Amino acid sequence: MPTRQIEWNVHTIGQIAVYALLIIPVGFLVYGLARRVRMWRIGQPEDRFNAWGTRLRGAITQSILHGRIVRRRNRYGGLMHLFIFVGFVTLLIGTFIVMVEDDITVPIFHYSFYRGNFYLGYKLAMNLAGILLIAGVLMAFYRRLVVRPKQLQTSADDLVILAFLAVLTVQGYALGALRLGVQHDPWAKWSFVSYALAIPLRGLSDGWLMALHQVNWFSHFLTTFAFLAYFAYSKMIHPFTSLANVFFRRLRPMGELTPIENLEEAESFGIAKLEDFSWAQLMNLDACMHCGRCLEYCPTFNTDKPLRPRDLILEIGGYMADSGGIFSGELGEGENSARFRWGEGPERELIGGVVSTEELWDCTTCGACMEQCPVFIEHVPLIVGMRRNLVLEQSEFPDELTNVFNNLERLSSPYQFPPSQRDAWTKKMAQPVRIMGEAAAAEEEVEVLFFVGCLGSFDSRNQRTTMALARILQAAGINFAILGKEETCTGDPARRIGNEYLAQMMAQQTVETLNQYSFKKIVTACPHCFNAIKNEYPQIGGNYEVVHHSELISQLIAEKRITLDPASDVASGKVTYHDPCYLGRYNKVYDDPRSVVSALPGAELTEMGRNRNHSFCCGGGGGRLFMEETRGSRINQARVTEALETGATTLAASCPFCMTMFEDGINGVGANETLQVRDIAELVAAAMVTATANETETETD
Numbered sequence: 001m002p003t004r005q006i007e008w009n010v011h012t013i014g015q016i017a018v019y020a021l022l023i024i025p026v027g028f029l030v031y032g033l034a035r036r037v038r039m040w041r042i043g044q045p046e047d048r049f050n051a052w053g054t055r056l057r058g059a060i061t062q063s064i065l066h067g068r069i070v071r072r073r074n075r076y077g078g079l080m081h082l083f084i085f086v087g088f089v090t091l092l093i094g095t096f097i098v099m100v101e102d103d104i105t106v107p108i109f110h111y112s113f114y115r116g117n118f119y120l121g122y123k124l125a126m127n128l129a130g131i132l133l134i135a136g137v138l139m140a141f142y143r144r145l146v147v148r149p150k151q152l153q154t155s156a157d158d159l160v161i162l163a164f165l166a167v168l169t170v171q172g173y174a175l176g177a178l179r180l181g182v183q184h185d186p187w188a189k190w191s192f193v194s195y196a197l198a199i200p201l202r203g204l205s206d207g208w209l210m211a212l213h214q215v216n217w218f219s220h221f222l223t224t225f226a227f228l229a230y231f232a233y234s235k236m237i238h239p240f241t242s243l244a245n246v247f248f249r250r251l252r253p254m255g256e257l258t259p260i261e262n263l264e265e266a267e268s269f270g271i272a273k274l275e276d277f278s279w280a281q282l283m284n285l286d287a288c289m290h291c292g293r294c295l296e297y298c299p300t301f302n303t304d305k306p307l308r309p310r311d312l313i314l315e316i317g318g319y320m321a322d323s324g325g326i327f328s329g330e331l332g333e334g335e336n337s338a339r340f341r342w343g344e345g346p347e348r349e350l351i352g353g354v355v356s357t358e359e360l361w362d363c364t365t366c367g368a369c370m371e372q373c374p375v376f377i378e379h380v381p382l383i384v385g386m387r388r389n390l391v392l393e394q395s396e397f398p399d400e401l402t403n404v405f406n407n408l409e410r411l412s413s414p415y416q417f418p419p420s421q422r423d424a425w426t427k428k429m430a431q432p433v434r435i436m437g438e439a440a441a442a443e444e445e446v447e448v449l450f451f452v453g454c455l456g457s458f459d460s461r462n463q464r465t466t467m468a469l470a471r472i473l474q475a476a477g478i479n480f481a482i483l484g485k486e487e488t489c490t491g492d493p494a495r496r497i498g499n500e501y502l503a504q505m506m507a508q509q510t511v512e513t514l515n516q517y518s519f520k521k522i523v524t525a526c527p528h529c530f531n532a533i534k535n536e537y538p539q540i541g542g543n544y545e546v547v548h549h550s551e552l553i554s555q556l557i558a559e560k561r562i563t564l565d566p567a568s569d570v571a572s573g574k575v576t577y578h579d580p581c582y583l584g585r586y587n588k589v590y591d592d593p594r595s596v597v598s599a600l601p602g603a604e605l606t607e608m609g610r611n612r613n614h615s616f617c618c619g620g621g622g623g624r625l626f627m628e629e630t631r632g633s634r635i636n637q638a639r640v641t642e643a644l645e646t647g648a649t650t651l652a653a654s655c656p657f658c659m660t661m662f663e664d665g666i667n668g669v670g671a672n673e674t675l676q677v678r679d680i681a682e683l684v685a686a687a688m689v690t691a692t693a694n695e696t697e698t699e700t701d
């Protein structure tokens with residue numbers, strides 16, 4: 001019956017020695033893991049011990065089955081990782097199967113399962129797994145040493161790990177080949193790789209083959225032990241840490257930032273030292289596998305700014321390892337390398353010493369890093385946490401923000417306009433727009449509350465979008481009203497900038513106003529207002545149905561409640577649509593704005609290379625709209641250039657922040673004659689059959 005003698009050609013003393021020695025690398029492994037867990041435990045409490053089923057499903061589908069790792073745009077890297085993972089895990093399971101047969105079932109139960117068809121299938125599976133592993137390792141070497149993509153940093157650690165995997169696999173095949181050279185099993189072809197390798201060995205005597213087998217057997221175990229000892233002190237720890245990280249991932253909406261609880265009583269604010277992170281955030285730092293995917297769509301990395309989300313994680317992770325006395329290895333050489341080196345010392349300050357303030361202020365909070373990260377690392381909450389400390393504790397922030405904070409505090413908007421001017425745009429409308437307070441006083445019902453937002457209220461360019469949306473609502477016969485002078489900033493920019501005090505004040509004020517009135521749903525043209533109302537207001541008792549104007553307009557067109565003039569040439573030709581980060585990535589609204597653009601008469605929707613969840617930020621989120629862009633090249637110009645490359649003459653926007661950034665970007669690249677940026681509401685309003693009747697004096701501003 002097909003089988004083989006386990007530990008063939010190895011003396012019992014050798015076998016005992018190997019088992020005795022095993023305690024050393026296992027000790028290293030356990031110690032390394034324990035040190036890391038100890039470091040996570042210095043973090044703040046955070047409840048991630050819920051929804052076990054969801055967590056388990058995510059860990060299996062996203063991590064073990066590689067759901068987030070093998071992606072359409074990362075097929076090479078994803079498959080490479082999948083090959084290595086499947087090969088490695090299968091061989092590991094194979095090793096355990098042999099141990100169970102040799103150490104448990106045979107000696108204790110006198111039962112052998114390692115024979116017959118099981119044995120043949122096992123041999124076939126192990127040989128295939130080895131091929132997968134070698135293929136993955138060769139792909140990785142090729143990518144790291146030949147292709148060298150910009151976002152990939154290669155350190156000695158990466159090469160050592162790959163070398164370990166390759167050597168271990170070759171040693172495994174060689175063991176089989178040397179044994180087959182002596183034993184000539186009739187079923188040898190099931191071990192097809194070892195069988196092929198045994199052919200050139202046929203000239204060697206059995207004595208030589210057995211001697212070589214013994215040398216290879218011991219060196220295979222020594223290599224395994226060295227790898228095991230190295231495991232917890234290198235990137236190879238990531239199978240444990242990333243699986244744990246995916247399991248304990250944050251299950252709240254991506255667009256929701258956690259508030260500082262009991263702000264008034266808090267003694268310190270935000271994150272200034274390792275102990276200020278939550279335990280889950282500290283675990284994030286150890287889960288990074290250095291893949292660089294977070295860099296691919298990061299606007300700061302792609303415009304040569306100091307912030308690189310991968311390096312931010314590695315720098316703080318290295319600092320944590322240093323503080324915990326864990327050797328973390330160096331993180332690469334050359335221009336594209338993380339700046340932290342082991343041994344720089346744990347006594348540095350986190351902000352300013354490990355992470356620069358420039359890195360923290362450059363982030364647009366676009367979420368591209370988090371969306372891309374295969375192991376669910378959350379960069380934005382870490383960055384905002386450190387910004388909170390800078391703003392609230394150290395009063396250190398870019399000068400431009402002083403006015404923004406003052407305006408928010410005094411005027412409830414980032415701009416220096418009095419609240420009385422919030423509804424000034426309604427005076428330019430052909431039909432009156434109702435004010436919520438007046439409608440309530442007159443006991444009139446209001447179905448839809450149009451939340452205009454600060455940019456839509458005060459900024460003259462964005463007022464055109466506001467008026468266009470109001471005209472659409474009027475044309476569709478929707479019973480709506482605005483808050484007018486009572487409207488306040490939602491708190492989104494303040495929260496992302498790190499001024500949690502102002503953010504909570506604004507949010508509280510807005511919720512109190514909204515809760516005074518009765519309406520069915522809120523519509524807004526601003527994805528930042530949309531995200532705050534939808535995802536953050538439930539934290540403070542504000543529970544509303546809120547839709548973005550792209551969703552409502554798409555529905556109105558589909559229901560034929562508004563009609564577009566087939567002769568309209570408002571968007572004839574190529575139109576490219578830009579996904580705002582807070583609408584697309586954060587809230588997964590991708591199709592509605594596209595269906596609106598596609599419905600425009602004569603419009604040919606053409607996509608930019610980076611679109612939908614791979615969209616490239618306009619540069620205005622995270623409070624960046626109010627800050628100077630002094631480092632690297634300009635993000636808005638990079639995106640406008642990408643829009644121009646499509647040959648489109650219209651850049652369709654659906655966010656007032658994007659609108660402002662793109663108007664500036666088009667000017668910056670001198671494309672005023674070739675490209676116009678217009679909100680989808682403007683395009684629809686201009687193409688509506690009723691547009692002429694509702695024309696306002698500002699439409700042609």
Ligand code: SF4
Pocket residue numbers: 294297298299300301307308309362363364365366367368369370379380
């Ligand atoms: S949120 Fe955006 S800008 Fe900030 S680090 Fe991530 S990808 Fe870069």
Ligand code: SF4
Pocket residue numbers: 287288289290291292293294295309310313372373374375376377
């Ligand atoms: S943070 Fe995530 S995406 Fe970025 S390098 Fe680490 S594992 Fe890769």
